[in-house]
Each structure stands twice: as C-alpha cells, then as structure tokens.
Amino acid sequence: xxxxxxxxxxxxxxxxxxxxxxxxxxxxxxxxxxxxxxxxxxxxxxxxxxxxxxxxxxxxxxxxxxxxxxxxxxxxxxxxxxxxxxxxxxxxxxxxxxxxxxxxxxxxxxxxxxxxxxxxxxxxxxxxxxxxxxxxxxxxxxxxxxxxxxxxxxxxxxxxxxxxxxxxxxxxxxxxxxxxxxxxxxxxxxxxxxxxxxxxxxxxxxxxxxxxxxxxxxxxxxxxxxxxxxxxxxxxxxxxxxxxxxxxxxxxxxxxxxxxxxxxxxxxxxxxxxxxxxxxxxxxxxxxxxxx
Amino acid sequence: xxxxxxxxxxxxxxxxxxxxxxxxxxxxxxxxxxxxxxxxxxxxxxxxxxxxxxxxxxxxxxxxxxxxxxxxxxxxxxxxxxxxxxxxxxxxxxxxxxxxxxxxxxxxxxxxxxxxxxxxxxxxxxxxxxxxxxxxxxxxxxxxxxxxxxxxxxxxxxxxxxxxxxxx
Numbered sequence: 152x153x154x155x156x157x158x159x160x161x162x163x164x165x166x167x168x169x170x171x172x173x174x175x176x177x178x179x180x181x182x183x184x185x186x187x188x189x190x191x192x193x194x195x196x197x198x199x200x201x202x203x204x205x206x207x208x209x210x211x212x213x214x215x216x217x218x219x220x221x222x223x224x225x226x227x228x229x230x231x232x233x234x235x236x237x238x239x240x241x242x243x244x245x246x247x248x249x250x251x252x253x254x255x256x257x258x259x260x261x262x263x264x265x266x267x268x269x270x271x272x273x274x275x276x277x278x279x280x281x282x283x284x285x286x287x288x289x290x291x292x293x294x295x296x297x298x299x300x301x302x303x304x305x306x307x308x309x310x311x312x313x314x315x316x317x318x319x320x321x322x323x324x325x326x327x328x329x330x331x332x333x334x335x336x337x338x339x340x341x342x343x344x345x346x347x348x349x350x351x352x353x354x355x356x357x358x359x360x361x362x363x364x365x366x367x368x369x370x371x372x373x374x375x376x377x378x379x380x381x382x383x384x385x386x387x388x389x390x391x392x393x394x395x396x397x398x399x400x401x402x403x404x405x406x407x408x409x410x411x412x413x414x415x416x417x418x419x420x421x422x423x424x425x426x427x428x429x430x431x432x433x434x435x436x437x438x439x440x441x442x443x
Numbered sequence: 444x445x446x447x448x449x450x451x452x453x454x455x456x457x458x459x460x461x462x463x464x465x466x467x468x469x470x471x472x473x474x475x476x477x478x479x480x481x482x483x484x485x486x487x488x489x490x491x492x493x494x495x496x497x498x499x500x501x502x503x504x505x506x507x508x509x510x511x512x513x514x515x516x517x518x519x520x521x522x523x524x525x526x527x528x529x530x531x532x533x534x535x536x537x538x539x540x541x542x543x544x545x546x547x548x549x550x551x552x553x554x555x556x557x558x559x560x561x562x563x564x565x566x567x568x569x570x571x572x573x574x575x576x577x578x579x580x581x582x583x584x585x586x587x588x589x590x591x592x593x594x595x596x597x598x599x600x601x602x603x604x605x606x607x608x609x610x611x
Contacts, residue, residue: 180483189481196486199453203497206451206584208521210494341492349494349521 160380165235172361172368173197179326179399186403201357207350212261219257220348220355226250227362234369237301240288244281247366250359251277257356258344269343272334272410279331279414280321283421284370290314290429291373300373307374308390309443313428315374315390317421318367322394324417325367328402331417333410368394452581454486455573458496458520462513462549464503467563468530472500474566475573482570485577493519498576499526500569504536505546517553523583525576527557529569534558 177194184191193199211217230247233239251273258270290311292298308315324331334343348356371394372387408416435442459472475482476489490496493516505513517526528549531537539545549555556579559572 184481184483187478189478190484191481192483192486193453196454199450199486202447203451203454207497208523210521337491341490342495345495346492347494353495 157380161235161237165232168231168235168365168369169358169361172365173201175364175395176361179395182396182399183403186399197357201354204354204357205351209351210349211352212263212347215260216257216347217352219253219260220352220359223250223253223257224355224359224362226253227359227366231362231366231369234300234366237299240291240298240300240370240373243300243366244284244288247363248277248281250363251281254344254356254359258347261347263347265340265346266344269334269340269346272336272340273344275410275414276324276331276334279417280324280421282418283317283321283425284367286422286425287314287318287370290425290432293429294432300369303373304376306376310432311374311428313424313431315371317424318371319394319397320417320420322367323398323401324413325364326398326402328398330401330405330408331413332407333413336407448581448585451584452577454488455498455525455577455580456488456490456496457482457498457500458491458493458516459489459500459502460513460516462501462503462509462533463506463545464530464532468502468533468561471563471566471569472502472529475569480566480570482573485573487573493517494521496520497524497580498573499524500529500573501526501533501549502529504532504539504542505549505552507544507546510546510552513549513552523580525556525580525583526553527559527569527572527576528555529559529572530564531560531562534560537562 174194174197176197177192180196181191181194226246227250230243230250233246234243255270255273255277258266258273288298291303291307291314294307294310295303295305297303320331323329324333327335334340335345336343340346345353345356368391371390375383375386375390377383377386431442434440459469461469474480475487487498493499497520499517499520501513517524526549528534532539533549534555536542536545536547536551540547546552557572557576559568561568564572
C-alpha cells in the first residue's frame with residue numbers, strides 16, 4: 152500500500168469515526184432497549200437528537216459557559232486528529248484531558264447546585280480514569296520504545312493483554328454507563344455537567360463527548376497491528392465492538408455504585424493490571440521466563 | 444429542507460412537572476416510559492430538565508405555590524416548545540374550581556397546546572396527546588424563523604406569557 156493510499160485512508164478514518172461513534176451510540180440504545188424488552192428508538196436517533204438541538208433557540212447562562220463548551224470540543228478534536236495522524240500519545244492524552252477539564256469548568260461557571268455537583272463528580276471521574284489511561288500509554292511506550300501512535304507497529308494484544316482489559320472500566324465511565332455514571336446520574340443529578348447547557352451548546356458538548364470516546368477507542372485499536380491493512384482494520388473493529396458490547400452488558404446488569412467505590416475500584420483494578428503487565432514484561436526482558 | 448424538518452421533530456424530549464396533582468396522572472405519565480408503552484421508540488426521553496426539554500407534560504391543577512415554578516420552568520425551556528396538559532385538573536382544574544389555594548387549569552398561567560382529558564388520563568390518551576403535540580411542534584418548527592436570521596420570535600412568545608392579562 153502506497154503512502155498516498157495510506158494518507159487517503161487516514162483522512163477517511165478521521166472523517167468517518169465521529170459519525171461511526173454516533174451510530175454506535177444509536178446501536179447501544181437499541182440493544183439496551185431490546186435487553187429491557189422494549190422496541191427502542193431508531194438506530195439513527197443520536198443524529199436526530201443532534202440536529203434537533205442545533206435547531207433549538209440559542210440560550211446560555213453566561214459567555215464563559217459557551218467558551219468552555221467550544222474549547223472542550225476543539226481540544227477533543229485536536230487530540231483526535233493528532234491520534235489519527237500518528238502523533239505523540241502523551242500529547243493526545245494531555246490535550247484530551249484538558250478537554251475533559253474544560254467541560255467541568257463550563258459546569259462550574261453556571262451558578263446551579265446540580266451543575267456544581269456534576270462538575271465535582273466529573274473531576275472525580277477524571278481522577279479515577281486518567282491515571283489508568285496514562286499507565287496504559289506508558290505501558291505501550293515501555294514495550295514499543297516510542298510514544299508515537301504512528302510508530303506502534305507490533306501486535307500488542309498478546310504482550311499487553313492486561314493493560315487492554317484495564318481500559319474496560321475507563322470505557323464504562325466515559326460512555327456514562329451504569330455502575331460508574333457518577334457525574335451524569337440521571338435519577339439524582341439529571342445530567343450532571345450538562346444540566347445547564349441547552350440547544351446548540353448541548354449539541355457541542357455531545358460532539359465533544361463523541362470525540363472523547365473516539366480517542367479512547369483509538370487507543371484500544373493500537374493494541375493490534377498486522378502487515379495486511381484490511382486484517383488490521385478488521386481486528387481493530389472487533390476489539391472495539393467486543394469492548395462496546397461488554398460495556399452495554401455491564402450497564403444493563405448493574406446498579407450505580409457510590410463515587411468512593413468508583414475511585415477505589417478503578418484505580419486499584421486498572422493500576423494493578425497495567426503495572427503487573429509491565430512487571431511481567433520487564434521480567435521477560437530480563438530472561439526470567441518467556442512471554443509471547 | 445423538508446427532510447431536515449422531519450428529522451428535527453424526531454427527538455421530542457419530555458419534561459414532566461406536577462403542579463399539584465394527586466399523583467394519579469403522574470403514574471400514568473410514568474407508565475409511558477415502561478416497556479409496555481415504551482415511548483422511547485418515538486425518540487422521547489424523560490429529561491427532567493427544562494433546559495433540555497421540548498414537550499412539557501404537566502399534570503394537576505395549578506396551586507398558588509406552584510404557579511411561579513411553572514412559569515419559571517416554561518420560561519427556561521428553549522423554543523420551539525409544546526405544552527400538554529394531562530388530566531382533567533390540568534385542563535380546567537375541575538374538582539378544585541374556585542378553591543382558595545388553586546389558580547385553575549394550566550392555561551391560566553402558560554399557553555397550552557394540547558389538552559388530554561380523563562381522571563386519571565389513560566396512557567393511551569397521553570400517547571394520542573403527545574402524537575398531536577408532535578404535529579403541533581412540527582408546525583412550530585416549520586414556522587420558526589431560522590435562529591441565525593432573527594431572534595425575535597421566541598422573545599415575542601415570552602412577552603405574551605408574562606403579560607398579566609393572560610389571567611382572567
């Protein structure tokens with residue numbers, strides 16, 4: 152495959168991924184409805200929601216709220232573009248988490264108790280999942296001796312399986328799914344950090360959320376690499392779908408836990424898995440035992 | 444643009460507010476969200492937040508205490524929006540007519556688009572009302588001046604609401 156074809160493919164992936172994430176969320180709502188013995192909304196429902204929100208009357212609490220929403224979207228977009236074009240994973244991580252922080256800041260800028268609670272809990276969620284994502288990136292860097300996403304050219308699936316599994320609670324948190332939908336808790340906080348956004352600005356935060364998910368899925372796809380680009384893409388998609396479906400099953404079989412348990416569990420589980428995997432890798436490098 | 448208009452009315456988000464109901468109609472509104480009636484197949488989600496809502500499902504007679512809150516919720520909902528009064532009390536406040544602490548039906552406070560009668564109103568009737576409300580909403584969406592062109596439309600609407608002569 153020539154460089155030009157690869158470039159075209161990169162651009163295609165970059166443009167199509169956000170749309171694919173919207174479709175994934177639609178599929179998620181359909182599967183969830185079927186699991187609850189309901190018919191459920193059409194698969195394209197997230198797009199209908201988005202188009203409707205852009206058509207609503209434009210209202211904001213204050214100007215800083217809108218600035219933070221737009222900043223959140225552009226930071227996530229920048230991180231996503233950086234990841235797709237094979238940039239530095241650490242920079243992707245930092246830019247993306249700045250985006251998450253600006254969502255919390257936007258929620259803090261509105262003087263509403265629900266928004267405040269949502270923002271506090273959003274920060275707590277960031278505390279729970281960011282160290283794991285960071286450690287996973289460090290593990291990839293430890294194995295590949297580079298942090299450039301474009302230079303990760305080995306099959307990591309069998310070398311770093313524990314680090315990949317550690318991303319599951321992160322996905323559950325980022326998809327705002329049941330045991331850990333702490334910030335957007337719809338039964339008590341309505342929608343947490345999004346509560347004071349309406350219309351167009353809510354749509355902007357939604358798009359930012361889609362890009363945020365795309366970045367996490369992008370990091371997951373780094374775990375598989377093959378000479379043949381089509382096999383590579385196929386297995387990458389399979390990894391994404393497997394994680395996505397597991398998150399839906401977890402969502403439908405669990406109730407929401409408290410925020411303390413979220414922080415304790417995700418940090419202990421995620422850090423133990425990634426650190427353990429790196430230790431195994433280190434010992435294997437020293438020749439203590441063989442590791443694929 | 445007809446396609447766009449059709450897509451825009453496919454996600455009516457609900458705000459349910461009880462202005463002083465006996466909870467009979469509230470239970471029927473909640474029944475809509477259960478697997479038996481499953482209104483999410485129309486894209487309807489109970490958002491419980493006026494800032495995200497498009498359709499206001501209101502139950503109960505407006506008590507003097509809830510009047511201001513109802514007005515606030517209505518004003519916080521960004522347009523285009525539709526109001527559905529569910530149940531006899533919400534339509535004209537019947538059993539509480541002339542009661543010292545009750546203002547009357549929902550339309551004494553805010554403009555109502557669809558009235559769903561019944562004590563309590565059946566979930567099927569509410570679904571009928573909501574389908575009617577969606578067609579009303581479609582008209583409002585189509586009549587709406589594009590937001591980028593003018594922001595006068597929603598403001599006028601609010602002025603008529605806040606006018607004191609709306610209350611007889």
